[in-house]
Amino acid sequence: MLDTAYNVETPEGIDLRAQAAGPVPRILAYAVDVFYRSLILAALGIALAFADRAGVGIWLLCSFLLEWFYPVFFEVVRGGQTPGKKAFGLMVVNDNLTPISWSASLLRNLLRFADFLPFGYAAGTIAMTLNRDFRRLGDLAAGTLVVYRQQNSSERSLPQAAPLAPPRGLLMQDQLAIISLAERHRDLSEARQRELAELLQPVTGKSGRDGLHYLHAVGNWLLGGK
Amino acid sequence: MKQQDFEQRYGESWQRLEQWLRTGDTDSDRPAPDLPVAYRSLCQQLAVAKERQYTNQLIERLNQLVMAAHHRVYRQQTLRRNTWVRYLLAGFPRAVREQIRYVWLAAALFVLPALVMGIGSYHNDALIYAVMSPEQVLQFESMYDPGNDVMGRERGSDSDLQMFGFYIKNNIGIAFRTFAAGILFGLGSIFFLVFNGVYLGAVFGHITRVGFTTTFYPFVIGHGAFELTAIVLAGAAGLRLGQSLIDPGGHRRPAALRLASIEAMKIVYGTFLMLVVAAFLEAFWSSSTELGVGVRVAVGSIFWLLVFAYFALAGRGGNPEGEARHGS
Numbered sequence: 410m411l412d413t414a415y416n417v418e419t420p421e422g423i424d425l426r427a428q429a430a431g432p433v434p435r436i437l438a439y440a441v442d443v444f445y446r447s448l449i450l451a452a453l454g455i456a457l458a459f460a461d462r463a464g465v466g467i468w469l470l471c472s473f474l475l476e477w478f479y480p481v482f483f484e485v486v487r488g489g490q491t492p493g494k495k496a497f498g499l500m501v502v503n504d505n506l507t508p509i510s511w512s513a514s515l516l517r518n519l520l521r522f523a524d525f526l527p528f529g530y531a532a533g534t535i536a537m538t539l540n541r542d543f544r545r546l547g548d549l550a551a552g553t554l555v556v557y558r559q560q561n562s563s564e565r566s567l568p569q570a571a572p573l574a575p576p577r578g579l580l581m582q583d584q585l586a587i588i589s590l591a592e593r594h595r596d597l598s599e600a601r602q603r604e605l606a607e608l609l610q611p612v613t614g615k616s617g618r619d620g621l622h623y624l625h626a627v628g629n630w631l632l633g634g635k
Numbered sequence: 636m637k638q639q640d641f642e643q644r645y646g647e648s649w650q651r652l653e654q655w656l657r658t659g660d661t662d663s664d665r666p667a668p669d670l671p672v673a674y675r676s677l678c679q680q681l682a683v684a685k686e687r688q689y690t691n692q693l694i695e696r697l698n699q700l701v702m703a704a705h706h707r708v709y710r711q712q713t714l715r716r717n718t719w720v721r722y723l724l725a726g727f728p729r730a731v732r733e734q735i736r737y738v739w740l741a742a743a744l745f746v747l748p749a750l751v752m753g754i755g756s757y758h759n760d761a762l763i764y765a766v767m768s769p770e771q772v773l774q775f776e777s778m779y780d781p782g783n784d785v786m787g788r789e790r791g792s793d794s795d796l797q798m799f800g801f802y803i804k805n806n807i808g809i810a811f812r813t814f815a816a817g818i819l820f821g822l823g824s825i826f827f828l829v830f831n832g833v834y835l836g837a838v839f840g841h842i843t844r845v846g847f848t849t850t851f852y853p854f855v856i857g858h859g860a861f862e863l864t865a866i867v868l869a870g871a872a873g874l875r876l877g878q879s880l881i882d883p884g885g886h887r888r889p890a891a892l893r894l895a896s897i898e899a900m901k902i903v904y905g906t907f908l909m910l911v912v913a914a915f916l917e918a919f920w921s922s923s924t925e926l927g928v929g930v931r932v933a934v935g936s937i938f939w940l941l942v943f944a945y946f947a948l949a950g951r952g953g954n955p956e957g958e959a960r961h962g963s
């Protein structure tokens with residue numbers, strides 16, 4: 410299946426699911442991080458300009474730390490998100506979807522250099538396109554991956570329609586289709602919903618607004634509305 | 636059971652758990668739920684919801700809740716007290732001895748080109764210009780010219796700090812790159828080892844030829860014990876990564892790489908510490924000209940002996956498994 414879903418079975422027998430993040434949002438997130446890092450270095454450079462040679466030493470030290478450990482710090486301390494990743498709703502996790510550990514984060518960020526070779530993250534991008542979960546070399550070695558952080562979904566809302574019992578002999582998949590139509594009544598435009606309801610006109614015997622209303626009502630009933 | 640009844644029955648406990656996961660342990664007013672129990676029953680509810688084909692929105696919500704709880708339950712707490720002490724006393728030298736084949740290989744890849752280039756540029760004046768521009772050569776020569784009172788640069792304590800920053804950024808960067816590039820089937824590590832060997836050999840040969848031995852050797856011998864060995868060890872760790880991809884043995888390549896990187900990282904932590912020591916020595920000790928040449932050469936030689944003794948002897952005896960169990 411051509412899909413970015415990533416499933417893990419926990420010891421409790423539950424399938425956890427996450428969406429692996431592809432190269433484009435990750436490159437953008439990286440660009441944001443580079444921007445922040447340069448900003449910090451520039452600010453430090455100005456602040457330390459008065460400290461002369463000692464200042465240069467401290468600046469070099471800081472630039473070393475920022476170059477190699479900036480992502481490590483944020484990934485471990487801030488729940489897998491550097492500021493750039495946070496901006497794009499990404500997070501790094503171990504491949505069993507647990508929070509990333511120090512050693513894994515260190516490894517994946519040390520190997521960033523190999524991903525960068527020969528220029529502009531070419532090796533990393535090629536590696537990402539060659540495996541299912543968009544892992545660069547560092548991710549492969551450290552056993553990590555970058556996934557989308559899921560947004561907390563808003564409360565469910567159901568269409569305003571008094572529940573109506575469905576006709577007999579409705580198959581499971583038909584029920585599911587009707588339920589999901591009711592569930593998505595906010596996300597789909599009115600016209601599109603009516604168009605979908607129209608397809609069932611031979612079955613429901615109703616068309617236009619009535620047909621849609623009827624399907625909403627059945628959906629409510631199937632969800633347990635009384 | 637219809638979905639809405641199901642939601643009604645468990646909704647409150649989900650909300651409580653969601654609330655607690657959001658605020659975390661910091662909120663002392665709210666009693667912490669018994670997390671493992673709450674997590675297990677949540678897993679069961681998710682399984683039931685999936686089995687009964689409840690709506691995607693509900694399953695999505697439960698899935699998120701399970702994930703958040705999963706993160707809490709399976710949070711890894713790796714850093715124990717004493718871990719670092721044990722690593723320094725035994726873990727690091729043991730890891731190096733376990734990978735000794737790669738260490739020797741990396742050492743050969745570093746030392747042999749250095750020897751060839753060193754002997755070559757000792758006998759041939761022009762050879763060093765094959766790897767360096769004339770300005771760089773001049774700079775090296777002026778740095779180690781015994782005619783200078785202070786060595787090369789004007790050294791005060793503030794410029795010591797400057798050089799410390801430089802050595803940290805430069806040398807540790809080289810070691811990290813030497814390691815990381817090893818994942819490209821070992822080729823990157825080989826390249827960096829040979830390249831640094833050639834470069835170093837050229838400088839050694841040329842400076843010896845020019846006759847600045849009394850300033851050069853006392854300078855390099857002290858921190859070299861840590862710096863050069865660390866570069867070799869970083870290369871060895873990189874070769875270990877590359878080898879796992881070339882010959883994964885009984886595993887698939889990704890799995891072999893994972894296993895190899897665990898072994899390799901044990902060495903990389905140590906090289907990082909060694910290079911910090913080296914940068915410290917290089918900036919604050921090697922360059923001090925107050926101590927006589929003899930003293931510095933003697934201390935430098937002792938460093939070399941200590942480093943080799945450390946890797947040869949430290950952490951021998953005592954079953955590592957038993958010790959780990961005892962310590963935990």
